[in-house]
Amino acid sequence: MFSKGCEYAIRSVIFIANKSTEGERCTLQEISIGIDSPLAFTAKILQRLTKSDIVTSKKGPNGGFGISTNKINKTTLAEIIHIIDGSAVLNHCVLGLDQCSDTHPCPVHHKFLPIRNEILQLVHYTYLKEIVSDLSILNTYIRT
Amino acid sequence: MFSKGCEYAIRSVIFIANKSTEGERCTLQEISIGIDSPLAFTAKILQRLTKSDIVTSKKGPNGGFGISTNKINKTTLAEIIHIIDGSAVLNHCVLGLDQCSDTHPCPVHHKFLPIRNEILQLVHYTYLKEIVSDLSILNTYIRT
DNA sequence: TCTATTTCGGACAAAATAGTCCTTTATTAT
DNA sequence: ATAATAAAGGACTATTTTGTCCGAAATAGA
Numbered sequence: 001m002f003s004k005g006c007e008y009a010i011r012s013v014i015f016i017a018n019k020s021t022e023g024e025r026c027t028l029q030e031i032s033i034g035i036d037s038p039l040a041f042t043a044k045i046l047q048r049l050t051k052s053d054i055v056t057s058k059k060g061p062n063g064g065f066g067i068s069t070n071k072i073n074k075t076t077l078a079e080i081i082h083i084i085d086g087s088a089v090l091n092h093c094v095l096g097l098d099q100c101s102d103t104h105p106c107p108v109h110h111k112f113l114p115i116r117n118e119i120l121q122l123v124h125y126t127y128l129k130e131i132v133s134d135l136s137i138l139n140t141y142i143r144t
Numbered sequence: 145m146f147s148k149g150c151e152y153a154i155r156s157v158i159f160i161a162n163k164s165t166e167g168e169r170c171t172l173q174e175i176s177i178g179i180d181s182p183l184a185f186t187a188k189i190l191q192r193l194t195k196s197d198i199v200t201s202k203k204g205p206n207g208g209f210g211i212s213t214n215k216i217n218k219t220t221l222a223e224i225i226h227i228i229d230g231s232a233v234l235n236h237c238v239l240g241l242d243q244c245s246d247t248h249p250c251p252v253h254h255k256f257l258p259i260r261n262e263i264l265q266l267v268h269y270t271y272l273k274e275i276v277s278d279l280s281i282l283n284t285y286i287r288t
Numbered sequence: 289t290c291t292a293t294t295t296c297g298g299a300c301a302a303a304a305t306a307g308t309c310c311t312t313t314a315t316t317a318t
Numbered sequence: 319a320t321a322a323t324a325a326a327g328g329a330c331t332a333t334t335t336t337g338t339c340c341g342a343a344a345t346a347g348a
Contacts, residue, residue: 001145004336007240014251027294041337047296059295060345077252096151099288107158107275107284108221111266118259122252131251140251144243148306171324185307191326204315205323 006084009045011035011142013080016055016065017072017132025064036143045084052083072132078123090120150228153189155179155286157224160199160209161216161276169208180287189228196227216276222267234264 002010015034019026028046032039046065050057054075055067067075081089093100093109100106102113134140146154159178163170172190176183190209194201198219199211211219225233237244237253244250278284 001236001238002240004240007238011239029294038337040339043295044297044337050295057295058345059293059343060347061293062346063294063344065295092145094145094151095155095286096146096148097285097288104288105282105284107278107286108266108270109284110282111270115259115262115266118262122255122259126252126255134251138249138254140249140253141241142239142251144241144248173324182307184309187325188307188327194325201325202315203313203323203325205317207315207324209325 002081002089003085005041005045006081006089008035008037008042009049009080009084010077011037012042012046012065013049013054013067013075013128014131014135014142017067017128018135020067020069020072021132025058025062025066027064031065034143048083049080054080054083067128072128075128076124077126077131078120081123090116090123146225146233147229149185149189150225150233152179152181152186153193153224153228154221155181156186156190156209157193157198157211157219157272158275158279158286161211161272162279164211164213164216165276169202169206169210171208175209178287192227193224198224198227211272216272219272220268221270221275222264225267234260234267 012031012035015031016026019030026034028039028043031037031046032042035042046055046057049055050065054071055065057063057065093106094112095106095108097104097106100109102109131140135142156175156179159175160170163174170178172183172187175181175190176186179186190199190201193199194209198215199209201207201209222234237250238256239250239252241248241250244253246253279286
């Protein structure tokens with residue numbers, strides 16, 4: 001569904017948000033271990049999230065990544081997905097047609113439309129805040 | 145969602161099924177043009193569909209690909225997807241966890257569960273027969 | 289100020305996916 | 319039989335995705 005980079009991005013942000021909720025910044029290494037992802041590749045992803053102002057970063061000793069309470073409350077999955085994979089990923093035709101719309105639909109367009117809409121709703125209305133609280137409440141995991 | 149090969153596979157089979165319904169076999173070239181796909185690559189995909197007994201092929205003059213009425217009635221999208229992309233594609237964790245299940249869920253597992261089930265239902269209960277009839281009835285397209 | 293720490297950023301490398309090319313094999317019609 | 323047609327199959331190439339490596343820049347503490 002999403003690229004590896006996007007998967008790591010979402011898991012990274014959840015990890016950082018969780019730590020930030022506890023008032024702690026975290027380093028790349030902690031994140032990479034915490035979400036079980038390749039360190040250098042994760043670094044690249046975090047750079048993009050930093051430049052896009054989803055997370056904040058600080059160099060040097062006691063540096064690392066963080067995310068403000070405001071961002072935790074207001075950032076949705078959709079924003080992260082958009083930054084890493086772009087908007088096309090959620091609008092790509094199931095059968096790969098360049099043009100696929102209500103007026104020029106592929107053979108499964110109508111069948112997938114409600115599903116696509118549910119996915120769009122889900123990512124646009126799921127905030128980091130909720131996900132982070134689910135971590136402890138629902139016992140969910142960001143690494144195996 | 146699916147690989148390019150899988151997209152071409154589904155579109156190819158729909159094209160062939162449509163022709164077969166009209167009692168005509170079709171050649172690789174006709175398929176490639178009909179669904180707007182790279183010819184040689186499509187050939188590879190068709191080989192796999194032939195070996196998996198989804199479509200039939202015949203060499204030589206007046207040869208080409210076809211699909212039996214029985215197969216048109218009984219083949220689902222799930223079967224084609226399974227042959228080309230394998231079963232993992234529909235069960236892959238949204239956040240990329242190797243293990244993601246009801247008992248060891250990623251943070252969005254529960255949220256995506258109903259959507260995943262709808263997708264599974266859709267592909268398992270959508271038969272070629274229905275798709276082919278939609279081609280003319282609903283004016284759907286397998287090329288742009 | 290010096291050193292250790294940590295992110296930034298660019299170049300590079302590996303792996304997976306997507307796609308091509310060409311020879312062989314089967315089949316049909318002349 | 320022969321020639322033409324069309325799929326089968328193997329080797330090869332290109333592109334994209336995924337991932338690494340390393341030096342530079344920033345920052346904090348001794």
